[in-house]
Amino acid sequence: MPPGQETLTRPSTERRAPARRRTPVKIGQNRTHPMWFLAPAFAILFVFFFLPTLFNFIYAFTDWSSFKSDIRPVGFDNFSYLLSDGTLFSALRITVVYAALVALFQNLFGFGLAVLLEKDTWLNRVARLFFLIPVLMSALAVGYIFQALLKPDGSLNDLLSALTGQQVNIAWLGSTTWTLVLAAIIHAWKWMGLSMLIYLAGLKTVPEDVTEAAKMDGASSWQAFWSIRFPLLAPAITFNVATALLGSMNGFDIVQALTGGGPARSTEILNIFIYRTFGQGLFAQATTMSLVLFLMVALLAFPVIRILRKREQIL
Amino acid sequence: MTVPVFGAPARHRVPVHRPRGLAARLRPFAVVALVVLVMGVPLWLVVVTAAKSQSEALSPDLSLPSHWHLWDNLAQVWQQGEIPGAFLGSLLVVAPSVALVLTLGSMASWILARRAGRINAVLYALAISGIVLPPAVITIVLLLRQLGLAGSPAGMIGVYVGIYLSTVIFFVTGFVRTVPLSLEEAARMDGAGPVRVFVSVILPLLRPVLATATILICLYVWNDVFYAFFVVGGRLDTLPLNLFQVANAGLYLNNWHLIFAYIILMSLPLLIVFAVAQRKIISGITGGAVK
Numbered sequence: 001m002p003p004g005q006e007t008l009t010r011p012s013t014e015r016r017a018p019a020r021r022r023t024p025v026k027i028g029q030n031r032t033h034p035m036w037f038l039a040p041a042f043a044i045l046f047v048f049f050f051l052p053t054l055f056n057f058i059y060a061f062t063d064w065s066s067f068k069s070d071i072r073p074v075g076f077d078n079f080s081y082l083l084s085d086g087t088l089f090s091a092l093r094i095t096v097v098y099a100a101l102v103a104l105f106q107n108l109f110g111f112g113l114a115v116l117l118e119k120d121t122w123l124n125r126v127a128r129l130f131f132l133i134p135v136l137m138s139a140l141a142v143g144y145i146f147q148a149l150l151k152p153d154g155s156l157n158d159l160l161s162a163l164t165g166q167q168v169n170i171a172w173l174g175s176t177t178w179t180l181v182l183a184a185i186i187h188a189w190k191w192m193g194l195s196m197l198i199y200l201a202g203l204k205t206v207p208e209d210v211t212e213a214a215k216m217d218g219a220s221s222w223q224a225f226w227s228i229r230f231p232l233l234a235p236a237i238t239f240n241v242a243t244a245l246l247g248s249m250n251g252f253d254i255v256q257a258l259t260g261g262g263p264a265r266s267t268e269i270l271n272i273f274i275y276r277t278f279g280q281g282l283f284a285q286a287t288t289m290s291l292v293l294f295l296m297v298a299l300l301a302f303p304v305i306r307i308l309r310k311r312e313q314i315l
Numbered sequence: 316m317t318v319p320v321f322g323a324p325a326r327h328r329v330p331v332h333r334p335r336g337l338a339a340r341l342r343p344f345a346v347v348a349l350v351v352l353v354m355g356v357p358l359w360l361v362v363v364t365a366a367k368s369q370s371e372a373l374s375p376d377l378s379l380p381s382h383w384h385l386w387d388n389l390a391q392v393w394q395q396g397e398i399p400g401a402f403l404g405s406l407l408v409v410a411p412s413v414a415l416v417l418t419l420g421s422m423a424s425w426i427l428a429r430r431a432g433r434i435n436a437v438l439y440a441l442a443i444s445g446i447v448l449p450p451a452v453i454t455i456v457l458l459l460r461q462l463g464l465a466g467s468p469a470g471m472i473g474v475y476v477g478i479y480l481s482t483v484i485f486f487v488t489g490f491v492r493t494v495p496l497s498l499e500e501a502a503r504m505d506g507a508g509p510v511r512v513f514v515s516v517i518l519p520l521l522r523p524v525l526a527t528a529t530i531l532i533c534l535y536v537w538n539d540v541f542y543a544f545f546v547v548g549g550r551l552d553t554l555p556l557n558l559f560q561v562a563n564a565g566l567y568l569n570n571w572h573l574i575f576a577y578i579i580l581m582s583l584p585l586l587i588v589f590a591v592a593q594r595k596i597i598s599g600i601t602g603g604a605v606k
Binding site for chain 2: 029031032033034035037038040041042044045047048049050051052053055056059116117121123124127128129130131132133134135136137138139140141144145146148149151153154155158159189197246249250252253257271274275278283286287290291293294297298
């Protein structure tokens with residue numbers, strides 16, 4: 001058994017004990033917790049999740065497209081084509097950089113907001129509601145709003161011009177290096193309200209007398225915060241980092257509405273590539289990229305699952 | 316209960332807090348400035364641009380419109396963007412998806428949380444694998460065609476349920492494990508079968524975690540455009556899909572006033588639900604996520 005799987009299937013210690021008296025327990029289980037309760041959920045999972053994933057492994061090796069009716073196997077042609085023309089690595093790199101930046105910014109913003117708005121004053125409560133509005137909005141809408149804000153003749157440049165007294169004409173969405181960073185910041189802007197809520201809930205779980213006791217012992221507020229409250233936020237950090245990473249890895253709407261993958265395809269994350277090639281009728285290539293995304297996430301996912309499982313066992 | 320409340324005001328007089336006095340006094344201003352800059356500017360842009368005439372909205376800025384056309388624009392979008400149809404389409408997909416994913420997910424979670432053994436552990440790992448693994452969106456389209464479900468609401472619902480079942484099963488299984496077995500056993504002593512135990516003992520106890528799951532999945536499904544584009548694009552209208560199509564099609568090209576009017580109309584349902592039930596929603600999200 002490969003080491004990754006071991007952590008997935010290892011039964012926890014509390015469950016190992018009843019398994020020793022196997023037969024009577026099994027009969028009892030079947031009567032009190034019948035397996036058919038699992039059937040509908042697994043039927044849907046099989047048809048709409050596992051089967052398409054299996055198909056991915058087949059159709060990535062064919063020449064399936066909208067241009068001809070028959071589908072023939074072509075081996076690794078799709079992979080070598082995407083490798084040779086550089087798209088595979090550039091899309092992979094862009095996706096990973098985007099996901100890492102989103103995880104970083106979303107947590108920094110969410111954490112900062114949680115610390116700033118921690119006290120339950122009416123002002124803070126109102127402010128929290130405001131920061132939750134983008135969470136409710138469609139990601140597509142967020143993309144269009146920022147496209148309008150960041151145009152060369154858009155409002156951000158107007159604001160900057162008014163502040164500096166000179167005409168500012170920065171093409172915010174025109175840089176092949178920085179536009180991706182901006183897109184990640186906007187993605188983080190949309191979701192930071194949710195991260196803030198999770199961090200606020202995490203901060204609330206730390207009993208106040210613990211920090212008070214530390215201060216009595218001579219710790220400064222700064223020390224009390226970083227060495228006592230911050231470590232206790234671990235579950236909130238795990239949850240937020242994991243959801244931010246996975247959400248941005250599967251991202252599409254914000255970047256599509258903001259830049260459509262440009263300039264010069266420098267913000268073309270995997271899902272935008274899939275969308276574009278699918279629109280061109282190159283189904284096999286789109287499937288190949290979908291498979292690459294699957295493999296990449298699966299590779300990165302095992303540590304995430306392990307952390308989630310560990311957290312669960314502690315609780 | 317009375318002791319900490321009684322002691323609370325005294326704590327603030329402890330001299331340790333005094334050096335932070337200035338920062339504490341400046342903090343409300345920082346909060347207001349941040350809200351205005353980070354949230355106020357983009358939301359203001361949406362509202363004023365949605366209220367402008369086409370010529371004024373060509374290059375959207377933060378100035379007030381010379382004449383307010385908000386109602387005209389909303390009415391125009393309502394008709395051209397086929398909002399009523401798209402709204403019904405969204406509802407037609409979101410409501411059954413959420414209902415199904417919660418019902419099937421809780422049923423499976425109960426068994427996965429309670430049964431012991433190796434097979435069960437493998438099934439659980441398979442069931443939650445979808446939290447991290449991305450759905451194979453292109454081949455889903457192919458499969459739906461073969462099943463005769465391409466472009467139909469039923470196919471879309473199946474896809475959403477398949478994608479979000481894992482999330483529901485993960486959250487609910489963790490929650491069921493915290494429910495004491497003795498509650499089930501008491502009902503069983505009274506002669507209740509598994510269905511009865513599940514419906515009248517387990518389901519009511521799951522309310523907090525189901526609330527969290529409902530909110531998150533409603534958010535995802537209501538705003539989804541990626542999967543909807545592949546599965547029902549062009550066949551069934553949903554609100555985000557219509558926004559995507561009209562903003563792309565050139566019909567709304569440089570018609571920022573109409574795009575933003577559409578965004579307002581599209582966001583309103585969720586914003587209204589949020590405004591009415593914000594306290595419950597906030598405690599719902601946090602209650603299930605960080606236990």
